[in-house]
Amino acid sequence: xxxxxxxxxxxxxxxxxxxxxxxxxxxxxxxxxxxxxxxxxxxxxxxxxxxxxxxxxxxxxxxxxxxxxxxxxxxxxxxxxxxxxxxxxxxxxxxxxxxxxxxxxxxxxxxxxxxxxxxxxxxxxxxxxxxxxxxxxxxxxxxxxxxxx
Amino acid sequence: xxxxxxxxxxxxxxxxxxxxxxxxxxxxxxxxxxxxxxxxxxxxxxxxxxxxxxxxxxxxxxxxxxxxxxxxxxxxxxxxxxxxxxxxxxxxxxxxxxxxxxxxxxxxxxxxxxxxxxxxxxxxxxxxxxxxxxxxxxxxxxxxxxxxx
DNA sequence: GTATATGCAAAGGGTTTGCACGGTT
DNA sequence: AACCGTGCAAACCCTTTGCATATAC
Numbered sequence: 001x002x003x004x005x006x007x008x009x010x011x012x013x014x015x016x017x018x019x020x021x022x023x024x025x026x027x028x029x030x031x032x033x034x035x036x037x038x039x040x041x042x043x044x045x046x047x048x049x050x051x052x053x054x055x056x057x058x059x060x061x062x063x064x065x066x067x068x069x070x071x072x073x074x075x076x077x078x079x080x081x082x083x084x085x086x087x088x089x090x091x092x093x094x095x096x097x098x099x100x101x102x103x104x105x106x107x108x109x110x111x112x113x114x115x116x117x118x119x120x121x122x123x124x125x126x127x128x129x130x131x132x133x134x135x136x137x138x139x140x141x142x143x144x145x146x147x148x149x
Numbered sequence: 150x151x152x153x154x155x156x157x158x159x160x161x162x163x164x165x166x167x168x169x170x171x172x173x174x175x176x177x178x179x180x181x182x183x184x185x186x187x188x189x190x191x192x193x194x195x196x197x198x199x200x201x202x203x204x205x206x207x208x209x210x211x212x213x214x215x216x217x218x219x220x221x222x223x224x225x226x227x228x229x230x231x232x233x234x235x236x237x238x239x240x241x242x243x244x245x246x247x248x249x250x251x252x253x254x255x256x257x258x259x260x261x262x263x264x265x266x267x268x269x270x271x272x273x274x275x276x277x278x279x280x281x282x283x284x285x286x287x288x289x290x291x292x293x294x295x296x297x298x
Numbered sequence: 299g300t301a302t303a304t305g306c307a308a309a310g311g312g313t314t315t316g317c318a319c320g321g322t323t
Numbered sequence: 324a325a326c327c328g329t330g331c332a333a334a335c336c337c338t339t340t341g342c343a344t345a346t347a348c
Contacts, residue, residue, distance in 0.1 A: 119283030134268030
């Protein structure tokens with residue numbers, strides 16, 4: 001999505017153009033992986049008055065018009081991405097909490113299989129795979145140092 | 150896991166055998182897909198005094214000894230499964246909220262690829278794939294009737 | 299008898315909502 | 324001018340925690 005498109009995109013869907021919507025979108029693009037809370041902080045570097053509930057409502061709007069997506073990579077808040085980032089999936093290590101972003105291509109045959117065998121259309125940007133990263137494989141479950149999902 | 154194993158399993162890990170732990174495990178086995186809340190209700194059919202916080206603590210214990218697992222199939226509470234159920238993954242429709250359980254085998258080549266290419270060991274029982282089911286494919290995003298993830 | 303587990307109630311994180319005001323169209 | 328969007332505060336859902344009591348060992 002070209003950066004000049006964002007306002008047109010909102011407009012076409014009957015939404016108004018506001019500073020908050022622009023700031024939230026820019027914050028998501030800058031952060032690459034942002035939770036509502038971190039997005040708020042980023043937005044507030046420019047406009048201190050913006051409210052958390054506005055961030056939530058704005059993200060919902062931006063997602064509905066296809067400017068951002070989100071994925072759940074942990075127990076807590078979802079992570080938002082701008083749609084013009086490279087499409088990727090998240091590999092989440094439940095031992096050390098490391099999150100690896102890998103190109104969506106590694107899932108393409110799987111996604112195709114779900115379509116042909118199950119009639120299911122996968123939302124790739126939403127995909128988070130849990131397990132253990134190479135570093136943690138072999139460690140016992142006792143050495144958990146972090147929040148599990 | 151044979152049903153006579155559950156208490157041995159707890160015991161081996163230094164946990165005590167309590168009615169609550171037995172009831173919660175049995176509830177999970179009966180429900181097949183249960184949230185903490187629905188598990189509580191199921192448990193309370195037998196023992197009304199059991200508390201929600203006990204269910205949470207018990208699920209944590211049962212999961213740590215490998216008797217149950219959980220997956221996140223929606224925005225809200227996680228879903229728990231007994232480990233002796235057939236291993237499956239969840240396909241979650243973000244339009245109509247339908248959840249399909251499909252054999253883990255459909256993901257086996259994908260999982261193998263993550264292992265060989267990324268050194269990542271997937272927790273298959275935890276895998277939830279979001280997208281659109283066959284019925285909803287083609288519908289616009291406007292006909293949402295339910296809670297999105 | 300002693301350490302662990304439970305029940306209860308309060309607190310906590312994340313998210314949503316009602317309402318009045320302010321800004322975009 | 325009309326309506327949509329925002330800020331604020333309260334409410335909400337889900338989960339965790341502190342503490343006193345009860346129970347498994």
